[in-house]
Structure formats: C-alpha cells, structure tokens
Amino acid sequence: MRLIKKLMVLSLSALVLGFAIMAFIPKTTASSSTTYTYALDDDQEYVRTQDAYLPGQTITFLGLSTPKDITFNSQNELLIADSGNKRIVVYNTQTKAFWDIKHPEMINPQGIYAVMNTSAYINEGDIYVADPTAGKVFRFDAAGNLVQTFGKPDSIMYETLLFQPEKIAVDKAGIMYIVSKGSSDGVVQLSNTGDFLGFFSANKVRLNWREQFQQFIYSDEQLADLGLNFTPPVFTSIFIDDGGIVYSSSSSLRENENLKKHNTQGTNMLSDIFLSSTKLIDIYTDNAGIIYTADQEGWIGVYTNDGEFIYTFGGSYDFAIAGIFKTLSAITVDNNGHIWTADSSNSYLQSFVPTDYALMIYEAINDYNETRYDESIAIWTEVLKLNQLSILAHNGVAKNYLQTEEYKLAAYHFQIAGNRELYSEAFWELRNIWLQEYLLLMIGIAFLGLIASIAIKATDKRYHYLTGLRNTIVKVKNVRLINDILYMKNVATKPNDSFYYLRRKVKGSYFGATLILLIAFLSYLLFVAGKGFIFQFVDLKDLDLGSIILGFVVVVGLFIVCSYMITSIQDGEGTVGQIYKGVAYSFYPFILASVFSTLFSYVATTNELFLLNTIMVIGVAWTLILIFISVAEIQNYTFGETIKSILLTIVFILVILLVLSFIQMTIKQVFVFFEEILKEGWRNVIG
C-alpha cells in the first residue's frame, strides 16, 4: 500500500513536472543539426547562430533517379519530378504512400507546378510539368490524366528560339511562366491556350569599369579566349505565390540580381539585398512571404519578404549525412513550415524541421509587417536572449522601437547591428527632440553670454581688471615655442608674407614645424578613427596603425625630399629645411578641418554628410594651396614654375615609390628564402 502511495505521488509529481516543463521551455527539439546556421554580423560577415532547422525525414525508398524539382499540392502531397525515371511521383509525407504519373511523351520532367486554387482557367490539383527534352509542357489533372500539352509557341517572335521548358509556374489566369533552358531572353510567358505572350522580365549584365573597358577594346573571340562572358545570367527557377507575385532565381558567378520579386510588369521590387549565393537554383515563398532559396553549393538561404537576409545553412559535400547535399536540386515548404529538398545526385529527399528560434524570427517579422510592434519587440527580445550577437534581431527590435518612437532604444540596437542608415534616422529624431527641448535655453544662454561679454568689455575699459589676464595671455603667446606653433595661423591667413618671414627665419622654427606635423598627424588619426558611429566605417581594432604612420610620414617626407631635389635643379632658392617648415606650417587648415569634422560627426546625421565632406575638402584644398604658395615663396618661383615644379615632384615621388616597392619585394623574397631554409634546417636537423 505504501508503495502504491509513493508511486502515485511520484506519478503525480512527474505529471506536474511535465507540465512545468511544457510551460517554460519552447517545444520544438533543437540542437541536433548536422550543419551550422549562419547569419550576418555588423561587418556583413557570416557568424554562427542557433540552429534554424534540423534534419527531419530522409526519404531513400522511393526509387528516385535524379529528382529535379519538388512541390506540394493542395492536399499537402509532395510532387516529385523524377527525371531519371521519366515520371512524376506523388508522395504522401504522412502516410508514406506514393504513386506515379507517367506519359509516353514525358521523357525528362524537370520542372513541376501544382495548382492550389481553382479559377476560371485552372483547376485545383492540376499539375504542370516542364520537359526540356520533349520540348513540351504537360498539364495533368489531380488524378494524373493528361489534360493538355503545350509545345513550342507558334509565333513569329519565337520562331528562331528553342523551346526547352525547365521550370514552370502558373498564375490564376492560367498564364504559364516558363524558364526555357539556356534562354537569356527572359521568362517565356504563354497564355492558357499556349499562345506566346512575350518575355516576362529579363536579366541584364552589369559590368564594372574594367569589364566595360575590356568589352570596348576586345573582339568577341578575344573575350571568349579570356573567359569573359557578358551574356545575361539564365533563370533557374520561377515561383508564383498565393497572391500572384512572381519570384525568380538566376545563376551566375557575377553579382547580379539573382533573386527577384517581380511586380506585374516584371520589374524587380528587391534592390541592394545581400544574397548568400549568386548561383541559385530554386526558389520558394511561403504564405507569410518568407523567401527560401537553394543554391548550387548545397546551401539553403532564407530571406524576409523584403529580401533581407535571415540566415543560411547546408553545404555540398559527398558525406552522405542528413542535411548535407551532394547536389541540391530543389526546395519547397509544406503546410507545417518544414522545408523539403531533393538531392539529384544521391536521389533522395530530405526534410528540415524549423526550430523555435526560426519560428520566433518568422513571427516577429510577421508582427512587424502587420504593425504589431509591441508583440514583435517581445519576440525579438526572446530571440536576442538566444543569440546576443544576432544582427537581424537587433535590427528587428530597433525597427519596432523606431515605429513606437522609442528612439534611444532604437539607436542603441541599430548601433549594435551596425545599421548606420537607420541609426542616423533614430539619431535625427533624438537630436530633434533635444533641440526642441533645449533650443530656447541655448539661445537664452548665448544671449546672456553676449550681454555679459559686452558688459565686461565696457566695464574693463574703465576699471582695467582684465589687464592682468591679458598680460598673462600675451606672455604665454610670446613663449617661443607657442609663438612658433601659433604662427601657422598667420600662414593660413596671410601666406605670402608669412612664408617670407618663415624663409628669413624671422618667424617659425624647426621644432615648431615638427610639432605642427605631429599635431596634423594626430588630428588625421582622430579623423580616421574617432568619428561618430554614423561616419566611422572602420573599427579601431581593424585599423593598421603602422600603415597609417608610414603612409603619413612617407607622403610628407617624400614630398619634402623630392621637392628639394626638383627645385634644386630648377634654380630654386629654398633649402630642404625651408621646404620642411613651409610644408609643416601649411597644415593648419587640415588640422582645423579634421578636428572640426570629427567633432561635427558626433552631432551630424547622414543628411549632413555633404557638410562634413565639404569641411574636409576645404581643409585639404586650403592646405594644398598653402603648400603651393610655400613652394612659390620659398623657391621664389613664378606661378608657372611652381606648377611645373610640383608636377615634377609628384612624378618623382611616383618613380621613387615604384623603385621602393621593387626593392621591398626583392628584399622580402630574399628574406623569405633564407627564412625557409633556416626553418627547414631547424625542422629536419634539430627539430
């Protein structure tokens, strides 16, 4: 009896515990993935994140041979274009029952589309099959009976083109969007009767300046010899979602728009998106608009409805491990959100089950799209618990905060996410609020300051109580070194006279010049590394201090040396020391601009980028003009002589740099050679 009692208590406590578990922990199994999931960090580089999907079922018993495409029909049955066996397999993923559709004319089914809803032109359950070898599109009913066959369109426009349908999608009007093998003209559009309607969207070639130049100067044969192919990337797949939006994928090595979400005119609605791969082979979009892509390297990519990259996972290796593909050929998603894929080399199907991490992300995105910002923030916060490095989550939560006007939090998360553009927006709002709050106060303080200044000046005339302070300032200014440094201000405002005095050694000194150069370098460093978040694109840790120092010293040093050499053979009157001082004292505007730009960058938004750039351009230009004048004054050159001298100096600098790089390379080679010999000896003799 006691035992039974204990048993009961134990059972009950276990039940309660069981419920307790259910209450606090997400339900889907995680952690058993065979591949890592990668998201992006703030430098747009991949970082590992929680598993988004886990390998689910591996289907090896269907006797498939090179499956090329898969899709679900309205009954949630999986249709498989089993190209090697010349059939369509209809597979029930729950009951594991399957049957097939065959037709004598269907010899290489590669693309498949299932009609989900009945309309005036098409019926739910209809199956469209694209067969490039037969050069036909077959339309079967849900029972597998052939309803229609569409061959090459009978149109003058299509007369010279091949019709090899590889992939197909059909809209509610029964219009077929067909990817024809090797066609770079675009997606073929056929009416529900098979008439050619035209090409829907076409890929374009985007060339960089080098390729444009190559295309300009080389013949087609030469381009071919160089392996340069400027034909547009071919479409690899096409998909139409429930709302009738057409999506397409393309494949090329080049960074073109390989993932497209088309409007009714065929224009791509996604721009400047990050693509995890440019060699896409298939695309699918679920009801929430989440876009799934498959690529030639076996990676599955997932994007938001706006094309924002969420994460990627997978990989192509011949390991025969669940979740890793030899040749990923197709992707689709079932009613439960499970991804299904086909491997055409190993001829099997693999499903993936979303984890809570993935589901939470989709829900948060959906909530944001449907303006449920508070709910979205709550979910993103949970996501951040699971991955504090998730840029997607930081961006996601920040976008919601932007909408709920919590700009401080928005800015905080945008900063972590490295999203300068939206951070700038949040910062603009924060600045605006601050200005609204303190503008009157600031004007008041300024006004009071002005009155106080006038009052002090007026009273000082009578009582001279500032004399002592003035004398101290004058004393400080008259300290030789300070005086020498401050002289750069005179150089900037009255360059001709100032350089004259500099040359005559009446004003300025070598030590002062050296200090000015040091200040110039520090202000440059401040500008490079110390700007506000919006304008600071390089992290401090990523800066190569050695290169910056070397660059500054080499540029300034070489100019001085080369200028002296050139001017000395061009009847210049200045010495190397005078040139040194002239150049150094010219840096005042640059110092001012660098410091001011850096400080300004902390209160500016991207809207004021122009202003920031203008300050810097003025500073640099002013300094260059001063250097020009210094050369003219110190060498006693005419304007023309000065230009000639500076141009020659620049040429001389370039020659020296070229020679130095040759010497450096040679020394490095020699060094590496001896280092390797020593290492090898060390390893084999001593090691």
Added chain:
Amino acid sequence: MLSVKKLILLMVAFVATLTPIILHAAYVTTGRDTDVNPDTLDEIPVIDFDEGGYALLSENDTYKFYWQEQRDVLAVFDKRNGYTWKTGLDVDPNVTKATQSTACKGALRDYKDGDISFGEFQDKCDAAIDSLTGTTTGPLQANSLIYFNYYSKGASDQIFSQSTVYSSYLKTSLYKVTSKLAKVNGDSTHWRFTVNATNLGVSKDLDLQIIADIYLSEDGFKLEILNENITGTATKFLSNIGIANYMGAVGGVNTVYTAVDATLTETADYTVQEIQQPMIGGYAFVPDGTGALIRFRDNSVSLKAYKAYVFGDDASQNYQNYRTTGGAYVPFKTASIPVYGISHGNNQAAFVAYATSGAEYMSIISIPEENIYKYNSTHANFNYNFSYNKLYTLDGDNPVPSIWDDINHFDIVMNYNFLSGDGSTDGYPANYVGMALKYKDYLIEQEELALKNSVMENIGIRLDFLMADSENSIVGYNTMVATSAKNVVEILKDVSSKGIENISSGMLGWQKEGITLGNPSKTVFSGAIGSKSAYRKAIEEMQELGIDLSFYQDYFNINEEQISLYRNATKHPAGWYGRVLTYNEMISVFYYARPIKSVEWLDRQSKTFLNMGVDSLTVSGMTSNLITDYTGSGTTRTQAIELFREAFAAYDGEALLNLTKPNSYLYKYTDRYLQMDVYTTQYLIETDTVPFLQILLQNTMEMYAIYANFSFYTTHDVLRMVDYNLYPSFILTQKPSYVLTDTNSSIYYSTEYALYEELIEEIYFSVNGALKEVIGATWTNREVLASGLIRNTYSNGVQIIINYGDSTEMVGTTPVLATSYVVLGGE
C-alpha cells in the same frame, strides 16, 4: 493527508481535464530517435553441421564451434536459442553463376536433344546462386575469416584468407593463398589459423604470413593476431587487416535460374533473374557518437558506407600535413569505444564485438545493402601502414605519394560475445542494451570501470565560465574579459542560493590573454580576469558552499600566437607540422600538441592548480584526440595512450578529473564526463540513435550533456537528458556575449548569466525530478514501447517513462502526458 483513493481520483480528474486539449498525432521518428523493436524472426534457420564440410572444434555448455576448412568459416551454434553465427557467408565457391550458367546451358541442350526429361532439366538448372559469385573475389570476400590490403605500385589490393589461387586487376600473375586451422597443444579451445600469401607485388615476389590464434569459451570466441605473428617480405606494405567482414551480414541478391518448358510458340529455355533476398528484422550497432543503429533495409539509392577510426582520426596518418574544416557542417562524432555489434530479430540473437588490444588502430566499417554485393555488413578492420604525400619543396608543391617506412606495431585482440533472448535469464538482452551491459561488465571485470553507487541526493550540474579571449587590436591583441573571478563567485553563490546542489564548474580562458592565446604550458594570471589570490579565494569560498571550481585547459589544440611550435607541435610524416585550417575568426590555423608535451603541460599546470586548492582538474583536447607524433623518434598512438593513462593515474585520489569526451582508455580515471554526445553524426545509413555510451558509463561516473545554451534547451532536449541519464550543463559569462564578438569565442553567441538564470533553475529541477530517483542505481534496460515512448529501468526498481510525442500515452494504467515523463516504482 490525502488518502490513496483521493489521490487516484485527483490524478484521473487532472488527466481527464487535460486530455481533450491535447493534440493527438503519431510521433514521427527520425534518425535521432530510437525506433520500435525490429521484426521478430519467425523461424530460426537450421543448419545441418553433419553436411557441408564442417568439423566440430569444441563444445561447451553454451556453444558448439564448427570450422569449414575449405571456406575459412567459423560457425558458432548457440545452444540457448538454436541460432548459428558464421564468420562468413559460407558460400560454395565451386557453385558460381558461371558454373550454373554452364549447367543450365548443357541441360537445356540435352533436354532439347531429348536426352533428359524436363524434370531432369529442372533438377540440373533450377537454382538460386548468390550473385556475388559473379566475380572471382566475391565468394572469397564473403567467406574468408581474414582479409588484408597491401600497397602495390601505388594502389591497394585485397587478399583473402581462403585458400585459393587467383588474379587481380593489378597483376597478371597469380596470387597464391593457403590457409589452415590447427589445434594448439591439443587444447580444443585454442586453435591457430595460419594464412600464407605468396607471389604478392607487381614486380617483386613478396610474401606475407599472418597467424591468428582463436580461443573458444563460454562467452564466445576471441581472435588474436599478435604483432610478431605478421611476417614476410610484404609486411612493410601491409595496409590493413579486416576480420570476419561478413559475420552477421543480411541481404544479398540471388541469381535465380529457372528451367522453362517449351510452349506452342516458344522453345524450351531457362530464365535468369536477380532477386533481392528479403531483409530480416535487426540492425548493426556502431559506436558513432552516443551510439547508432543501422537497421537492415532495402535501400533504393546507393548510400555510402560508415567508416570510423576508433578514438578518432589520426591527423598524422589519416590526413595530409594539413586539413581543412568546412565551416558549414558540424564536426563528425567520434567512435570513442572499440565496440560494434549485430542483432538479428527482436531480442532473439545478437553478438557484440570489441577489441581489447589494438583498439587505437581499429576502424569499424558498416556497408549498406545498396552496394557492391547487396549485403548489409559490419566488421572491424585494423590499420598498419598508410599513404601520405612526401614533400620535397619548400612550398609543398609536387608532392610524391609514398607509404611510411614501417607499419604500426600492435596486437589485435578481438572478442566476439553472443547474446540470446530478452535478457531475462542472464541480464543481457540480444539488443544494443545487452551489448552495452556485456561490454560494461567486461570493463568492470578489467577494473577499467567501477560502479560508483553514489549516495548523492540530487543530481549534479555543470556550470562552466567563459572568462576571457583575445581580439585583434590596433597594436597586437586586446584581451576581452567577459567574466572575472569575482563574477564567478557572485554567479555561483546566486545559483547555489536557489537550492541547486552538486555544482561543478570549470573556467575557460582563465589565463592572461584568455582562452585562445593563454599559454597551456604556463600559469600566468591577470588581474583583470583573476589574480592568483583572487582565484584562490574564489576556490575557497566555493568549497565552503560545496561547489567544485576548477580551471579548464585544452592541452591538444594549439596555435602559433599562443606558444612556439618548435618541439611543441606534432610533426606529420611529411616533416611539416600537422595543422588544421579553420574558418574561425582571429586565429584560424591550429596545430596539434605533441602527446609528450600535453602530458608535461598538464603536469605543470595541475601542480599550480592543486597548490591553489582545487578539488578537480578539467581537461579537454588530449582526452578525445589521439595522434601519432613524428618528431624525432616519435610517439605512436599506443605510446600516447600509455602516456595519457600514466598522467591521469597520477591524480587518482588527489583530484577529481573532469574530462571532455574522454576515449575509453581514460574511463578508469574519469569522474565527470563532460560534453557527452546525445546524437550521432547522422549518416544517411544510420536509422536510430541510442544511448549506448550512457548505458555503458551510467553509475560509474557523472555524465554531463552538451551545453544547453546552444540549441539544447527545449522540452525535447530536457526529456533527452532524462532519457539518456545526463545532467545539464551551461556555459556562462557575466557580460553579454557580444563583448567576445571579434574573438575565437564568438561561437559562444549566448552566454550571459542574466539571460540563463531562470533556465538553469528550471532545467536542473526538471531533470532532477526524474534522475535523482536513480542516483546510485544501475541502468538495466531501455525499451521503446511505441514511437517516441521510452521506458528506462534501473536496478533499484525505478522506471522512468519518457513520452516525446504530442499525445498522452498509457503505459499499463499510467498515463504519460505529451512531451513529459513519469517516474514509477522505487523503494
């Protein structure tokens, strides 16, 4: 006080209230689950040993051992279940597809000529011949007790022990192999199998002799190939030796010849059909990660074989001087024990095979059915020599393929123990549980394992801390501190205050410069992370609370920024330091510490740790990796094992050892097994995941799961901890993990204690609710009652029933709610 009646009523009402809202859906198992038992064998095949050339070698209470001399087949008749296990398929090499075709043709001609009747035609022609007889080597491979591969002119050729003369694609002249079995010293339980292979080599005439000693006993049989018993001029070229590669194989395709009589329109003929033999219920067990089953299936696609080097790959022998890790996939799980097994039917007949010597050079190979000979087969193979690229140039260009100067020297000792029935008589059911228990008992007998019978009242928890790591800086490196010694104390005190007991904790990156750049040969402390005195104080404070705080150190993976490679890094046969190129941030190239150095550093650091008062040492890297070092006179895998065992033995009684994924040779010294696998590599041929390793080690050490932080925190994961008898573990930091974004530790993307505070408590008490009932008891059985419904039985009578499914399941009269567990019984 509630009466029992009221309790029952309450419970029923409770369940009844909830049942309608529970979704009922069948639990779909994947390769990560254990499926229900395989089909039962309705008929046990009966073998007439009086025919077929069998000779009785020996008989004891349990077995009769027979030998088929012509085919090199050892047959073991198990008296308990009447089942016969054969080391080969026992195919008649004289009846092949070729001979049967000839017979059919001749009979057809005679029948057409009217010399014989149709009945006689049928008698002569109708036959089912194993299709593997279609090749010369097919029957040899299927029957032979031993096969070996040797290198010949840059290629590897396979030789089989069955006496024969045959040619190979590599050479036109004939190999000659003779083999015989002879009794040793008149002892019928000790037999010597001698294989002589001559005329090996393409241009040379090489020979090889292998002597295998076979011992027959009440457990089964043992096969030994001693190092000195491999002789001959071809020894240097010996690549590997495989043993009983078709023992327990299932499947095959028969070529069926059928005589067909003449009809009105057709003349008499015979047909030839290839017919796949039906699969029987059963599986092979392989020690992939936690343990995998490969059920006998008729696959319709060709799947790759499973091959695993026991104790993990040898980076010196299995790879060229460098290898790359694809950043895409999770590293493969290791076979950390030298065990495999095969089970036929539903708890009817099985064997477990394990190496008791030579395990460090053992591979386990399982070939799926859709392969050359259409059989599911699994066997052990031992590696002797290997090929590698010899490098002559400084940049490693134009490598020359070579084989090493000498073979690996070791003794093979393979044990084959047979299991029968459901274990009700001897405690060893004929399934993977019985295999694990049998091997466990062997290890206990050898004092490699000892039952702990712990008296702890609650389970343990592992809370590791990520202290610091380095990132690139504008000048040199910058150490990013995520947790200080002071933080560790604060966090552990907080955890302890919640009633969580038996906390053990390791600190990763405790040293100056953190986890990636901290020198494993030194103990240099940093004030920012924790000074020596701060750590000492922390250890003392924690000891007062009963918390075990230790320093974590990887003594295997090293990098050039961390320590000089000279005399520290392992050399590859090519003469270069072996290295692995990763996709990690900051430091991407890692080298392997020499075993002798790993031991030296462990000794040096541990002295300091022990002086500081630690109760335990936390070691990783060297615990799960085994490498041959080619520096100077070198260190073999066998020597490395000895070095490691000696090193860890030194701490026996002095400190507890927390070892990360230790290989089986370290079990003797392991007190806490860290980061225990709960999954397999998930090869496509693997159909089930089973807690083999957990059953083997349960009640001999504390076993901690992989960190829950990283996708191991859900209900199913908690249930898996309960199912696999694993205690939870977490890795924590005080600061948010993004402070380590630009370090190698960026893989730990969620570690902040504030985020895990509740989850630690909840997971601990959930797992504790079940597992505290079985502390000190031994796990005796694991049954799959239905898909997703598991019953684990312990020696104290407690049963834990785990329901992974989404609907309530009844076990007897006990309802087990969806995604929940129930604890039954006990004292």
